[in-house]
Amino acid sequence: MKCNFADTLLQCYFDGELSGRTAAEFERHMQHCAHCATELVDLDLLRGSLQLTQLYKPAPASLRRTINAYIHPVAPGRAVSQPLLWHWLAAAAAMLFIGLVLWKASPGLRSDDYQAELAGEIVEAHVRSLQPGQMTGITSNDERVVQGWLDSRTSFGVSVRDFANRGFSLRGGRLDTIEGRDVAVLVYERNGRPINVFIWPTREKDNPPRTGARQGFQWLDWRKGKLEFCAVSEADTADLERLQELISTSAQISRESH
């Protein structure tokens, strides 16, 4: 004989969807209803066979890889696409113009306030680079590829090193314009956060690192071997200091080996 309870109540009870009181009521009912008791066993057997036969399959690794690559766009040797290039050129031209105006209008600016102004511009350039699709001019974790790309576009020699084994993975490089002059930018990644290292030639003597913060970003600036470096990131200053040491040490070694 079919029981009126059987259809929905029994199923809700089995799926744990009944409130405590209703569940207790149903349990009392079941003591006298063979039909419901049997149905419950059937439902349980069905669930058991569905779960025991391992019908649940994990997603293939290729699917995970594709999604990860989409979220973290790093493709070796991929050049910047055409519309973005124009975007960069337009931005560079605007910066050049502003740079020239600033240069002419306020020669006194290039003194004590110089560092603050410079840091401001560099942080802005860093923020710009975080906009979607504008991460890098060349995206590659191969130091030779990035080296070649930068060498063909800059007149000052920048030595490119990947420090992935020390926790700073090379992600690429690009050109930017700071205060109206071309600067090379090396892009590293530390714990999922990008670090931009801006590099340009200088005539000033070597200078130990100076740090500061602006708009929630840390910067660390130093001069070595006629080049000025400024690293910017959301990362800790301690991380920037480690990267500074790695870059300075590797530059030393490559100079000595030549």
Place this chain on the structure above:
Amino acid sequence: MSELELADRARFEQLVLPHVDAAFNLARWLLRGRADAEDVAQEALLRACRFFRGFHGGDARAWLLQIVRNTCYTWLEKNRPMELSMEFDEEIHLQACATPETLAIAGDDRERLILALETLPPRFREILVLRELEGCSYKEIAAITSIPIGTVMSSLSRARRQLCSALANSSTKGAVREV
């Protein structure tokens, strides 16, 4: 190229990526094939990524599975429209419901269970997968499938009975073949 902001990227990884298995599994059962499932699950995940900004908290698994489900149905409409109009003939199939014995036997026979599950119409199949394999509550199933909770209950009940009888049928056929 990713259209996610950096902060969103971390949130997406934290909230949505743990459910990649669930996404693939649902697609696999709705489309009944691994290769199609991978393509469609990928499409759904990329779509989730693009529209992640529109996700304002709540149950990320339900949100993702909803996208997977919609993407699967759109794919089925385009590639296998016949399947969506497929209705289970309860008159024929419900003659004999499975007894505990036939179910116990079915437990040893994976192929037969898969086959039985695949003969169900997609709407019943998905509700069983969400409940039995994914462990979703009625409320979550209602959110994912956009059907009222009452309908979730009745569909689940019918889906279970249909699976029972599909198994019973296949076991009778199997017995005949063996003889």
